Amino acid sequence: MRIGIDVTCWSNRRGYGRFTRGLIQALLEANTEDEFILFVDAHTFAKSQFPKQAACVVVATTQAPTEAASASGQRSLKDLWAMMQAVNRCPLDVLFFPSVYTYFPVITKATIILGVHDVIAEDYPELIFPQRRGRWLWNLKGWLAHHQSDFILTVSNHAKNGIVRHFQQHTSDRIWVIDEAPDPIFRTLAATEIDWKLLSQYGISHGDRILLYVGGINPHKNLGMLIESLAVLHQEDDCKDVRLVIVGDIKTDVFTPGLDKLKTQISLRNLEKSVHFTGFIPDADIVHFFNASQAVVLPSFAEGFGLPAIEGAACGAPVVATRNSPLPDLLEGGGLFIDPTDPDHLTQALRQILNDEDGRCRMATIALAKARQFTWQRSAQQMQAMLAILDRTAR
Numbered sequence: 245m246r247i248g249i250d251v252t253c254w255s256n257r258r259g260y261g262r263f264t265r266g267l268i269q270a271l272l273e274a275n276t277e278d279e280f281i282l283f284v285d286a287h288t289f290a291k292s293q294f295p296k297q298a299a300c301v302v303v304a305t306t307q308a309p310t311e312a313a314s315a316s317g318q319r320s321l322k323d324l325w326a327m328m329q330a331v332n333r334c335p336l337d338v339l340f341f342p343s344v345y346t347y348f349p350v351i352t353k354a355t356i357i358l359g360v361h362d363v364i365a366e367d368y369p370e371l372i373f374p375q376r377r378g379r380w381l382w383n384l385k386g387w388l389a390h391h392q393s394d395f396i397l398t399v400s401n402h403a404k405n406g407i408v409r410h411f412q413q414h415t416s417d418r419i420w421v422i423d424e425a426p427d428p429i430f431r432t433l434a435a436t437e438i439d440w441k442l443l444s445q446y447g448i449s450h451g452d453r454i455l456l457y458v459g460g461i462n463p464h465k466n467l468g469m470l471i472e473s474l475a476v477l478h479q480e481d482d483c484k485d486v487r488l489v490i491v492g493d494i495k496t497d498v499f500t501p502g503l504d505k506l507k508t509q510i511s512l513r514n515l516e517k518s519v520h521f522t523g524f525i526p527d528a529d530i531v532h533f534f535n536a537s538q539a540v541v542l543p544s545f546a547e548g549f550g551l552p553a554i555e556g557a558a559c560g561a562p563v564v565a566t567r568n569s570p571l572p573d574l575l576e577g578g579g580l581f582i583d584p585t586d587p588d589h590l591t592q593a594l595r596q597i598l599n600d601e602d603g604r605c606r607m608a609t610i611a612l613a614k615a616r617q618f619t620w621q622r623s624a625q626q627m628q629a630m631l632a633i634l635d636r637t638a639r
Contacts, residue, residue: 245337245635248354251282252309252327252346255292257493257524258460259361259551263399263424264342270624272297278631283330285309285323303330309346324348338634340397347389355634357420358393362548363406364464371463371545390414397630399424400570403548422626424549425618429527430558432612433535442532447520448487453598456537456561458491458530458552459544463502466543466566466584468509473591475513483598486518488541489533493524534559538604539597542566545584550574554618557611562604564593574618578611 249268253260272280272295280298287308294300305323327348331339336354341347343359350356365372365382373379390396390411396419398404404419440450448454455474459465470488477483494503510519522533534540540556540563547569554574556563563579565571572581580593597604 245278245631246281246335247278247338247340247631248281248283248331248334248336249298250327250339250341250346250348251284251294252288253343254284254294255288255308256345259424259549260343260345262427262551263359263361266425266427266620267342267422267623267627269295270620271627274621274624275628275631281334281336283327283334285327301330301334303327319348338631341389341393342397344386344389347385349388349392355395356393357395357397357630358389359397360390360403360407361399362403362546363410364546364548366410367406368464368545394418395420395630397422397627399549400574402570402573406548420626420630422630423618423623424551424554425620425623426551426555426558426615427527427620430531430534430555432558432560433531438536439532440536442529443536446489446522447517448489448536451485452487453485454533454537455486455488455564455594456491456533456540456556457488457542458533458540458556459542461490461492461494461503461506464545466545467506469584469587469590470541470543471506471509471513471515471519472587473594474518475515476591477594477598478515478518480595483595486538486598488515488519489522489537490519491522491525491530491533494521495523530555531559534561537561539564539579539594541594542569542571543582543584543590544569547571553579554615557615560608560612562597562607562611564590564597575611575614578607578614580607 253264282294282298282300284300285303285305285308289302303326305326306320328350331350331352339352339354340357341359369379396407396414398421401421404421407419408416474488477486534556540553540561542550542553542565544566550569550571553563553565553571557575557578563575565579565581566584567581568584582589582593
């Protein structure tokens with residue numbers, strides 16, 4: 245088969261980009277029978293390295309899609325037309341969009357597979373798009389994308405159920421589940437391997453107990469509730485040494501509304517010395533934070549997969565994470581799972597994981613074993629199985 249893939253979100257630093265890079269690289273390494281063509285905008289192509297196993301069609305656009313398709317922006321009609329024309333000129337059997345985030349309309353006879361990672365924008369539109377115009381444009385793009393697609397690819401059964409609930413034109417058998425996975429760089433380190441000098445550059449001292457959040461600084465991530473729980477814990481003598489480290493891009497991420505409000509909340513709670521924003525840091529450095537942390541905390545209102553929790557688990561860190569996600573199933577026994585609307589529930593879970601070292605270690609062991617089940621090679625095998633079904637059907 246001749247398979248086209250939209251890779252305009254390749255350079256995205258968050259989940260969309262990680263999923264695209266991890267899955268496509270593993271798929272190209274495993275699949276030597278099919279022909280792959282990557283469609284990419286010139287901006288992304290200039291700053292990225294792409295696998296040599298596939299041809300690249302580079303499209304001249306005025307702006308990178310990962311910047312234009314933001315919470316407050318939009319892609320120009322000229323750029324959409326350029327991407328559409330590039331695909332139209334290429335006869336394909338399959339066209340795969342790893343994320344609806346960078347979808348563009350096409351006129352093609354190819355079978356279209358649309359990646360939909362979650363329905364958070366549909367369930368919490370006011371938290372994702374602060375302006376009505378942004379919500380309207382997202383809904384319009386989503387309507388067109390879902391109606392044009394033949395199959396939906398998502399990252400968990402939890403997300404699949406949400407898609408069936410929101411987009412009733414999709415039957416369950418038309419929705420495929422392909423797991424996400426941690427990069428191999430996420431691994432356990434011996435205590436002597438943890439680079440405390442590196443951590444000290446971000447204000448963390450040897451002996452501090454770290455609660456770690458990794459991800460976007462978005463309202464739906466529910467970090468405000470985490471700040472409130474930290475404030476409660478700091479009133480207790482046995483938790484005054486606890487530090488919250490927030491790892492995430494706060495400068496170039498186009499989906500970070502609400503940062504100023506969060507910093508104001510931290511100031512009002514007198515937590516400036518206890519909450520540390522690292523900004524974007526490379527995975528090689530995040531590994532040390534994961535290994536040094538007491539737990540990875542993901543209190544989001546919802547997650548389609550929750551990859552930072554799996555990455556942390558791969559480093560031997562237990563999780564405190566939202567129930568509104570697949571994580572209670574993916575990491576069962578490897579952490580505590582909370583109601584994201586209940587501040588007391590979060591506080592109790594954090595208190596338990598901080599004060600029960602034996603229990604924390606048991607959860608860490610289970611989390612590590614669970615995380616080791618997920619690899620991009622396994623995800624590529626899942627994808628290959630789906631493509632094989634399409635190939636047999638076409639014949």
